[in-house]
Amino acid sequence: MRRPDGQAKVRGEFSYAGDLHAEGMLHGVTLRSPHPHARLLRIDTAAARALPGVHAVLTAADVPGDLHFGLTLRDEPVLADGVVRYAGEPVAVVAAIDPRTARRAARAIVVEYEPLPAQTDPTLAADAEPLHAEGNVYRHLAYECGDPRARGVVTVENTYRIGMQDPAFLAPEAGMATPTADGGVRLEVATQWLHSDQRQIAWATGLPPEKVQVVLAGVGGAFGGREDVTLHTHACLLALATGRPVKMEYTREESFLAHRQRHPGTIWLRHSADASGRVVSVEGRVVLDGGAYASTSPVVIANTVTLLQGPYRVDNGRFEGWSVRTNNPSCGAMRGFGVPQAAFAHESQMDALAAALDLDPLEIRLRNALRRGDTATFGQRFTQPTPVREVIEGLRAVPLPPAGGKLPGGVGRASSPGSVRRGVGYAVTMKNLAFSEGHVDESTATVSLRDGHATVHCACAEVGQGFVTVAEQVARTVLGADTVTVTQPDTLIASAGSTSASRQTMASGTAVHRACVAVRDRLLARVARERGLDAGLLSIQDGAVTCDGTPLVDVAAATPGHTVRATEHFAHPPTTALGQGDVYVGFAFSAQRAVVDVDVELGLVSVVQIASCQDVGTVVNPTQLLGQIEGGIVQGMGLAVMEEVVVVDGHITNPEFQDYLIPTIVDAPEVVSVYVTDPQPGMPHGWKGVGEPPLCTAVPAVAAAVRDATGLPLPSVPIRPEHIALGIGTPPTVTRTTPRPPATTGGTALSEEPADRPGTWESEGAAGH
Amino acid sequence: MSSEADESVTFSLTVDGAAHEVTAPWSESLLTVLRERLGVRGPKTGCAHGRCGACAVRVAFEPDRADDDGHVLCSCLLPAATAAGCSVRTIASIGGPDGELSDVQEAFLAEGAVQCGICTAGFVTAATELLDTDPDPTREQIEAALYGNLCRCTGYGRIVAAVETAARTRREATP
Numbered sequence: 001m002r003r004p005d006g007q008a009k010v011r012g013e014f015s016y017a018g019d020l021h022a023e024g025m026l027h028g029v030t031l032r033s034p035h036p037h038a039r040l041l042r043i044d045t046a047a048a049r050a051l052p053g054v055h056a057v058l059t060a061a062d063v064p065g066d067l068h069f070g071l072t073l074r075d076e077p078v079l080a081d082g083v084v085r086y087a088g089e090p091v092a093v094v095a096a097i098d099p100r101t102a103r104r105a106a107r108a109i110v111v112e113y114e115p116l117p118a119q120t121d122p123t124l125a126a127d128a129e130p131l132h133a134e135g136n137v138y139r140h141l142a143y144e145c146g147d148p149r150a151r152g153v154v155t156v157e158n159t160y161r162i163g164m165q166d167p168a169f170l171a172p173e174a175g176m177a178t179p180t181a182d183g184g185v186r187l188e189v190a191t192q193w194l195h196s197d198q199r200q201i202a203w204a205t206g207l208p209p210e211k212v213q214v215v216l217a218g219v220g221g222a223f224g225g226r227e228d229v230t231l232h233t234h235a236c237l238l239a240l241a242t243g244r245p246v247k248m249e250y251t252r253e254e255s256f257l258a259h260r261q262r263h264p265g266t267i268w269l270r271h272s273a274d275a276s277g278r279v280v281s282v283e284g285r286v287v288l289d290g291g292a293y294a295s296t297s298p299v300v301i302a303n304t305v306t307l308l309q310g311p312y313r314v315d316n317g318r319f320e321g322w323s324v325r326t327n328n329p330s331c332g333a334m335r336g337f338g339v340p341q342a343a344f345a346h347e348s349q350m351d352a353l354a355a356a357l358d359l360d361p362l363e364i365r366l367r368n369a370l371r372r373g374d375t376a377t378f379g380q381r382f383t384q385p386t387p388v389r390e391v392i393e394g395l396r397a398v399p400l401p402p403a404g405g406k407l408p409g410g411v412g413r414a415s416s417p418g419s420v421r422r423g424v425g426y427a428v429t430m431k432n433l434a435f436s437e438g439h440v441d442e443s444t445a446t447v448s449l450r451d452g453h454a455t456v457h458c459a460c461a462e463v464g465q466g467f468v469t470v471a472e473q474v475a476r477t478v479l480g481a482d483t484v485t486v487t488q489p490d491t492l493i494a495s496a497g498s499t500s501a502s503r504q505t506m507a508s509g510t511a512v513h514r515a516c517v518a519v520r521d522r523l524l525a526r527v528a529r530e531r532g533l534d535a536g537l538l539s540i541q542d543g544a545v546t547c548d549g550t551p552l553v554d555v556a557a558a559t560p561g562h563t564v565r566a567t568e569h570f571a572h573p574p575t576t577a578l579g580q581g582d583v584y585v586g587f588a589f590s591a592q593r594a595v596v597d598v599d600v601e602l603g604l605v606s607v608v609q610i611a612s613c614q615d616v617g618t619v620v621n622p623t624q625l626l627g628q629i630e631g632g633i634v635q636g637m638g639l640a641v642m643e644e645v646v647v648v649d650g651h652i653t654n655p656e657f658q659d660y661l662i663p664t665i666v667d668a669p670e671v672v673s674v675y676v677t678d679p680q681p682g683m684p685h686g687w688k689g690v691g692e693p694p695l696c697t698a699v700p701a702v703a704a705a706v707r708d709a710t711g712l713p714l715p716s717v718p719i720r721p722e723h724i725a726l727g728i729g730t731p732p733t734v735t736r737t738t739p740r741p742p743a744t745t746g747g748t749a750l751s752e753e754p755a756d757r758p759g760t761w762e763s764e765g766a767a768g769h
Numbered sequence: 770m771s772s773e774a775d776e777s778v779t780f781s782l783t784v785d786g787a788a789h790e791v792t793a794p795w796s797e798s799l800l801t802v803l804r805e806r807l808g809v810r811g812p813k814t815g816c817a818h819g820r821c822g823a824c825a826v827r828v829a830f831e832p833d834r835a836d837d838d839g840h841v842l843c844s845c846l847l848p849a850a851t852a853a854g855c856s857v858r859t860i861a862s863i864g865g866p867d868g869e870l871s872d873v874q875e876a877f878l879a880e881g882a883v884q885c886g887i888c889t890a891g892f893v894t895a896a897t898e899l900l901d902t903d904p905d906p907t908r909e910q911i912e913a914a915l916y917g918n919l920c921r922c923t924g925y926g927r928i929v930a931a932v933e934t935a936a937r938t939r940r941e942a943t944p
Contacts, residue, residue, distance in 0.1 A: 002878055009886030010874040010893060012811030012860030019810045170815045170823060170921050171887040220813070220887030221921050252816040406909070411916050464885025464922050623881035627923055631884065634924030657820035657919065664916045668925040 001476075001621065004468050004486065016218035017174035017190035018249050025176065025245035026055055026095040028238045029102040030231070031109050032257060033084035033091055036120070036327040036650025037131070038113035040082055045092065048108040053097040056241040057105065063237065065206030069229055071196065071332070075134045076293035078204045078233050084113070085131055086292035086329055087651050088257030095238040095246050118327040118650040122289035123266065125324035131292070138290050138323040139298035141305055142751045143579060145377045146316035147742035150272070152280035156352040157270035158732035160345040161716040163644035164289075165262035167334050168662050171220020173230050173258060174249040177239035184211025185236045190219040192226045192461050195495035204233045205240060209491075212236070216489040222463035223635070224333030225259040227498055228295050256655030260295050260332030261645055263288040263323065267345040269308065272737060273353050277364040281742075282377070284308040286321035288331070288341070295332030297323040302437060302578060303338030306378045310346035311388045311430035311589050312368035316742050317377050327650045333500055335632065336431070339696045340639060343429040344717055347700030351425075351707070352732040361426045361704070365591075366392055370430070379748035380582045385678035387615045391591040392428060394613035394674050400424070401595055401609045401670070408597055408604035411666045415599035415606075422608075425594045425704025429697045433689040434503040434572055434585035441585060442571035443507040444494035447475065447515035449523060450563040452543075452556025454481035454516075459489045459496040460508035465691060466624040467504050471512050473621060474684075478516035479523075480543040480555040494569070502588065502689025505620065506680075511570040513684040518566035527558050573682075579750040586680060589615040590693035592633070594669075594705040603721030605641045605706055607669040610698060614673070617680040617688030629673045629694045636698025638663045641706070644718045780853035783832065784809055785862045795850040800824045802849040803859065811860035811890050812844050815919065819846040822918030825891035827898060832856035841898045843917070860890035863897055872942070873897050876935035877928070884922035891918050896932045904939050906932070 008014040045057040060067055060079040067081055068074045080091045092109050096102035119128050125136045175189030184207055191197050194214040202209040219226070231248040238246040250258060265288045272280045286304050290297030305321035336343075354364040369388035375381050407413040407420060435441035445458040454475040462468050472484040489496070496508045520540055527545055528535035537548045544551040545558050552558075572585045595608045610633050619625055642661045646653045654660045679686020699717060707714050710724055713731035723729055779792040784807060793802055800817070803809040803826070815823030822843060829839035832855065839858060864871045870878065873896050883889050892915065899906055899914040906914070911932050920928060 003881075003883060005886070006878045006883050007868065007870070009883045009889050010870060010877045011864055011868070012890035012893075014886055015810075016813065016887060018814055021808075168921055170821060170885070170919060171813065172815070219885060220815075221885040223921070249814075252818065411913060466884065623927075627881050627884055627927060630924035630926040631922050632924070635921070656818055657816045658818060662919060662921060663925075664919060665925040665928065666912045666916045671924065671926050 001469060001473050003466060004472050014218055016171055016220050017188065018171055020174065020176040020188055020217055020247055022176060022178065022245040025247050026097060026242055027099045027102045028093055028095045028235055028246045028248040029099065029106050030090045030234060031092040031106040033080060033087060033089040035084055035113050035115050036087040036118040037116040038084050039116060040080055040084065041112040041114050043092065044110040047110065048094060048105040051101065051105050051108060053101040054094060054105045055244065056095045056238055057092060057109065058237055058241060059092045063204055066203040069200040069203055069233065070294050071228060071296050072298050073134055073294035075132055085327055088329065089292065090234065093234045093238055095242050120326055120328055120650050122287050122324050122326050125326050126322060131325050131327065136325040138294050138325060139301050140322050141302060141578060142320035143378065143748055144318040145748045146746065147744045148281055148283055148316055148318035149740060150281045150316040150742035151737045151740040152272045152274035153737060153739055154353065154356045155270060155272040155735045155737045156349060156356055156732045158348065158352065158715055158730065159266060159268045160348055162265045162341045162344055163718050164264040164647065165334060165639045165643050166256060166645050166660060167223040167225030167259065169221030169223055169225055172250040172252055172255040175217060175231055175235050176245055176247040177235035178245040179239050179243055182211060184213065185239055186213040186215065187232060187236055188215045188217040189232055190217050190226060192222045192463055192500055193498035194459050194461060194489055194491050196498065197229055197232050198491045200229045201233050201236050205236055214491045216461050219461065219463040222499065223335045224337065224500055227333040227500055228260050230258045252657065253655045256652055260330050262334035263290060263300055263331040263338065263341065265304065265341045267341060269345050269349050271349045271353055273357065274739065277353065277357050277359045277367045279312055279314055279368050281316035282309055282314045283317060284319050288323040289326055289328055290323045291326055291328045291330035293330045295330055297331065300338035303432060304342045306583065307339050307342045307430060307432065308346055309377045311370050311428050313370050313374050314377050315745065319377065328647050329652060335635060336692050336696045337501060339429065339431050340636065340699045343427065343696045344700045344703060347427040347704065348715065351704055356734045362392055362396060365428050377748065378578060378583055380584060384586055384681055387676045387678050388428065388589050390676045391589050391613045391615055394676055395591040395593055395611060398611040398672050398674060405597065405608050406606055408599045408606035415602060415604055419599050419601040420597050421600055421709040423596050423598060423705040423709025425701050425708050427697050427700035427704060428591045429693060431588050431693045431696050432584040433588055434501050434506060435497065436575055436584050437577055438575055440571060441497060441503060441507055442569065443496040443511040444567065444569045445508060445511035445515045446493060446565065446567040447512065447519050448563050448565040449479055449481060449519050451560060452482040452554065454479050454484045456484065456486045456512055457493055458508050458512060459491065459493050460504050461489055461499040463499050465499065465628065466621065467508060469621055469624055470505055470509050474509065474513050475516055478513065478520055480540040482543065482556055502691045505687050506683055506689055507570060509687065510684055511568055514568035514570055515566045518568055519564050522564045522566065523558060579748055586688065588688055588690065588693045590697040592697040592701040594701040596702065596705040596709055598706055598709040598724060600710055600724060603724035607637050607702055609670045609672065610701065611672040612694060613676060614690065614693055615676045615678065616690050617683065618677050618686040619675060620685065620687050625690060626673055628691045630671045632691060632694030633671055633698040634663050634668050636695040637669065637702045640699045640702035640717050641719050642667065778850050780850055782852060783856040785859055791849065793849055796848050799844040799847040799849040799852055803844060809859055809861065813887050813890060814845065815887065817845045819843040822891040822895065823888050825894045825918065827858040827894060828852060829856040838901065841895045860894055863893060871897065872938045873900065873935045876931040876938065880927050880931040880934055882923060882927040882931040888918060888920045892920065892928060896935065900936055900939055904936060906936060
């Protein structure tokens with residue numbers, strides 16, 4: 001089935017948030033701090049207000065409700081309040097008759113700053129002067145399982161670094177707010193989570209939530225970067241202040257400054273294994289730089305720390321992590337949500353172990369593969385399908401590509417063939433699906449059917465992933481509908497949660513499925529009543545109501561002029577806090593093999609092919625599934641070898657596509673995608689989330705392939721040309737250890753107090769404490 | 770505060786076959802003129818620096834010459850006044866007036882080359898010029914024609930497949 005919004009999109013007629021327009025609308029712009037850390041001594045808006053065409057200039061003093069917002073901690077001011085904590089923090093907003101006048105007015109605002117020292121080293125943040133009343137540690141967590149001091153015959157350890165990645169959705173943030181007759185406001189905006197926006201706008205405007213209506217405008221990509229509020233509240237405040245519609249649209253540079261990035265991180269890992277390659281113990285420590293405000297930093301750190309074990313059975317270990325506040329750009333959700341960082345580190349370690357024991361990289365992974373019934377280091381049992389061996393075997397069956405192909409160096413093919421080496425690398429990962437740690441993961445859908453036409457209403461944000469296709473497919477399949485309309489999501493229906501965490505097919509898809517089943521049952525009951533038949537014998541097949549297999553009447557003609565409607569809710573079984581039971585709703589597993597050609601002189605990498613075998617539950621829509629796999633893989637290879645937000649002294653030095661390099665069509669590898677289908681229990685058709693695993697796995701797979709081609713340790717991503725050409729990067733420390741069996745077994749124990757301080761990375765001894 | 774860049778000029782421009790008189794600051798980009806002054810919103814703003822191709826349009830600088838079929842360029846980079854007298858074709862010129870799809874549009878839809886779609890008009894515009902020039906492009910030629918267009922959703926696999934499908938369709942339709 002084709003995308004229902006595809007016709008308008010290929011014709012250029014689909015309306016995006018940036019296309020919003022209303023008669024008499026004003027244009028809003030944002031004045032941002034040039035300093036990563038400074039006291040605000042004075043703001044004078046008089047000159048800006050006096051400019052012709054300027055309708056409003058707002059600062060923190062003009063926010064009528066609660067100044068603070070945020071997805072977890074409410075620690076971020078809508079407009080800077082006495083102090084700015086990152087370069088790009090909004091200080092004032094302006095509404096004027098056109099963008100040029102608004103920008104001129106923003107420049108006319110006088111702000112006196114007293115620059116303060118910028119705290120930009122996350123490893124020092126925990127012990128540094130607090131940057132905020134809420135402190136500098138967003139979250140610290142530490143736990144042990146079994147006996148972390150257990151050792152095998154070989155122990156490898158290293159410190160891995162992961163750079164900051166920008167979601168880089170192609171349509172910059174945009175939205176338009178309009179005052180409503182009841183004194184409220186209506187916001188059309190490109191977002192991932194309408195109800196979260198509604199709640200946070202209500203805080204700042206002081207309006208009751210029902211007077212803040214959020215409607216989805218056309219979204220040009222998201223990848224986590226639209227989960228937080230950016231211009232949403234500003235546009236609403238300006239509309240309420242002026243009584244006119246106010247549109248805001250960021251430039252690309254502003255988009256880099258304003259939305260949350262993927263957390264850069266430093267991960268120390270020590271793995272010990274026996275002679276057969278079985279992992280005996282794992283110890284790990286993580287510091288993620290959360291930047292100036294919390295966003296989802298307290299949640300992301302739990303993903304990184306708990307998934308350091310990878311898709312492998314680990315009975316003994318200790319794990320610890322911090323996400324901390326600095327004066328760097330704020331970090332939050334991006335596709336993978338803390339797991340790509342963990343995956344890069346644990347897969348690098350598996351290869352180091354394999355090399356130390358002279359084992360095949362797939363063989364060591366097979367020997368450690370999790371199985372259904374195993375228990376995670378964080379105490380959760382894997383009770384659902386856990387096809388780790390299956391994805392590895394499925395990957396192994398894909399033939400290698402032939403030698404040759406395009407040379408490294410982009411469209412210019414700058415390499416000389418004599419210095420090009422081919423490398424092959426493998427990675428296997430585990431990604432948690434849906435919300436975690438007690439955050440309710442739910443959705444609601446209303447479906448109506450009249451004369452064969454189905455209408456689906458759900459607050460699930462379509463951001464490009466194709467929920468509209470899934471919803472239509474379900475309505476056609478269950479109801480036999482001829483035509484389906486998926487209405488534009490809004491806050492008039494209950495929350496569907498965020499379009500993130502690979503969760504919307506599972507949550508909103510299931511809510512739509514339940515609503516369709518309820519509509520079908522009501523329709524069949526009515527047909528049965530009218531015709532004196534047993535409803536139990538009726539079903540819908542190929543667009544017709546059938547009785548015991550015999551077609552009775554087309555669905556479109558079954559109950560003429562009558563609308564059948566149902567609203568249904570879905571929630572996953574509840575999860576719990578870490579250490580108290582099931583932390584996660586479920587998991588997906590993925591294996592990839594990357595083949596690269598590397599010019600070892602110039603340090604240039606061409607990713608030739610990535611083969612993927614992913615655990616997908618069931619194939620709902622083959623085209624969209626492949627789109628998620630290919631798109632995720634290319635974002636992952638971007639993080640592995642191309643993309644990095646470079647932050648120097650708190651300033652982003654490359655907030656443009658000319659210096660922040662996202663993969664082009666020349667950089668993208670051929671993708672070969674095969675699947676393991678093992679239906680997910682409790683889900684219609686056994687479907688499960690698929691969007692994040694391909695990215696998580698591509699990062700370590702590409703890095704492993706570049707290591708194979710170069711023989712270099714390459715402990716940091718993105719791998720830069722100089723890392724290859726100059727051989728930069730410390731190899732893992734390999735120690736032959738005396739085996740020490742675990743003194744205790746089982747159990748996951750949390751510790752409140754830090755076992756270590758962050759920042760002691762280089763002082764570890766391989767043999768352990 | 771006024772500068773030379775703010776000085777307005779008036780010029781004529783043909784967009785998707787319709788003639789317009791435009792008065793705009795001379796430095797204003799063709800993209801801004803199309804979107805904000807003429808309400809032509811098919812070309813999109815992705816970066817405004819010529820790096821993403823979402824704003825791609827096909828411009829014939831000498832539309833009276835039979836051999837000027839136009840070239841694809843980033844409308845965000847072109848001061849609109851320098852396009853005075855030009856013929857600009859946007860995505861609205863591709864495909865029929867009543868919703869019919871061109872072979873390239875059809876292939877993009879059929880192959881799953883569209884996700885969020887913000888890059889799609891630019892890709893379809895660039896791929897159309899490619900196939901108008903070369904109906905049987907190699908993989909390398911497809912990449913060379915499209916590397917100025919960024920897509921963040923698809924990973925490009927389905928886009929390459931769509932261009933190859935459209936080329937095949939076009940070759941089969943032309944005896």
